[in-house]
Amino acid sequence: MAEAAGFDIEVMIGPVLDAGARTLAYRDAGVATEIKADESPVTAADRAAEAILLAALARLAPGIPVVAEEEASAGRVPEVDARFFLVDPLDGTREYVRGGDDFTVNVALVERGAPIAGIVYAPARGRLWCGDVARGVAWRAHLHDGVLGERVALKVRSCRGVPVAVASKSHCTPATEAWLKASGCAERVSVGSSLKFALIAGGEADVYPRPGPTMEWDTAAGDAVLRAAGGHTLCLDGHPLTYAKPRFFNPGFVASGGHPSLPLRPFLTADTRPTDESE
Structure with missing residues (x-):
C-alpha cells in the first residue's frame, strides 16, 4: 500500500475511478461547455467529478483541507497549513471537450510545500498511476472491466543519450x-x-x-x-x-x-x- 505520513493514498483509488467513470458518462451523453472568468473551459463533468472526490476526502480524511479547482474558481478556498489536498477533477478539459483521450483525474496530498502522494487516472485510456514519495513507491495499472490489473513499478530512466x-x-x-x-x-x-x-x-x-x-x-x-x-x-x-x-x-x-x-x-x-x- 502507498502510505504517506499516516494517510493511505490508495483509499482514494475507488473514488478516483468513480470520478473518471462520471466524466466518461457525461462525454458519451454530450456535455455543454462554459467559459470561466479566467477564460478556461468548464463542464458539468468537472463539477460532478469534483463532488465525488470532495465527498470521499471529507469521509476518509476529515480535518485535512482540500483545495479543488472548481471550488477555487467559485471563490471557496480553505485556509491551508502544513498539510492539504490538491484536487483537479478533470485536467485537460479542452482535450475532453474535443473528444480526445488526454484528460485525467488528479488527487495529491501536499506536506510542508511538497507533494508526498498522488493519483493520476486517465479514464479514456483506462490507466492509473499512483505514487508515494516518502517510500519511493510508484506504479501504474490498467483498468479491465472496472478492475485494476497488475501493478507495474515505475522508475525514471537514466538519460545517457539524446533526451x-x-x-x-x-x-x-x-x-x-x-x-x-x-x-x-x-x-x-x-x-x-x-x-x-x-x-x-x-x-x-x-x-x-x-x-x-x-x-x-x-x-x-x-x-x-x-x-x-x-x-x-x-x-x-x-x-x-x-x-x-x-x-x-x-x-x-x-x-x-x-x-x-x-x-x-x-x-x-x-x-x-x-x-x-x-x-
Missing part, C-alpha cells in the same frame, strides 16, 4: 522551443494534461519544460508520481517546485527524470515572463 521531451499539445511557445534546442532534445512526444508527468515517471520520456503558468492542482498529483519514481520538478530558477504558493500559482517549471535540467528563466523574454506575486 526525449514530452510537450503540451496546446502550450508550445518560443521559450519552450529555445529550451528544447539548448537541451539537445531532438525527439518529442506530444501529450496533454498530467500525463506528461506520468510518461517521465514510467521512463517513456525524459523532460517536460513548461515556461507558461499553471495552477498547483494541475501539477501536484503528476509531480508526486514523478518524484516517487525518482524524478524531480524544478521552478524557473532550478530550485524544487514548491506548493501552497500565493493563489496556488505556478509561474513555470521543468519536470525531468534522469536528465539534468537547464533552468527555464534565461529562455523567457520580458513579454513572456509570468507576472505574479508567487514568481
Whole structure:
C-alpha cells in the first residue's frame, strides 16, 4: 500500500475511478461547455467529478483541507497549513471537450510545500498511476472491466543519450522551443494534461519544460508520481517546485527524470515572463 505520513493514498483509488467513470458518462451523453472568468473551459463533468472526490476526502480524511479547482474558481478556498489536498477533477478539459483521450483525474496530498502522494487516472485510456514519495513507491495499472490489473513499478530512466521531451499539445511557445534546442532534445512526444508527468515517471520520456503558468492542482498529483519514481520538478530558477504558493500559482517549471535540467528563466523574454506575486 502507498502510505504517506499516516494517510493511505490508495483509499482514494475507488473514488478516483468513480470520478473518471462520471466524466466518461457525461462525454458519451454530450456535455455543454462554459467559459470561466479566467477564460478556461468548464463542464458539468468537472463539477460532478469534483463532488465525488470532495465527498470521499471529507469521509476518509476529515480535518485535512482540500483545495479543488472548481471550488477555487467559485471563490471557496480553505485556509491551508502544513498539510492539504490538491484536487483537479478533470485536467485537460479542452482535450475532453474535443473528444480526445488526454484528460485525467488528479488527487495529491501536499506536506510542508511538497507533494508526498498522488493519483493520476486517465479514464479514456483506462490507466492509473499512483505514487508515494516518502517510500519511493510508484506504479501504474490498467483498468479491465472496472478492475485494476497488475501493478507495474515505475522508475525514471537514466538519460545517457539524446533526451526525449514530452510537450503540451496546446502550450508550445518560443521559450519552450529555445529550451528544447539548448537541451539537445531532438525527439518529442506530444501529450496533454498530467500525463506528461506520468510518461517521465514510467521512463517513456525524459523532460517536460513548461515556461507558461499553471495552477498547483494541475501539477501536484503528476509531480508526486514523478518524484516517487525518482524524478524531480524544478521552478524557473532550478530550485524544487514548491506548493501552497500565493493563489496556488505556478509561474513555470521543468519536470525531468534522469536528465539534468537547464533552468527555464534565461529562455523567457520580458513579454513572456509570468507576472505574479508567487514568481
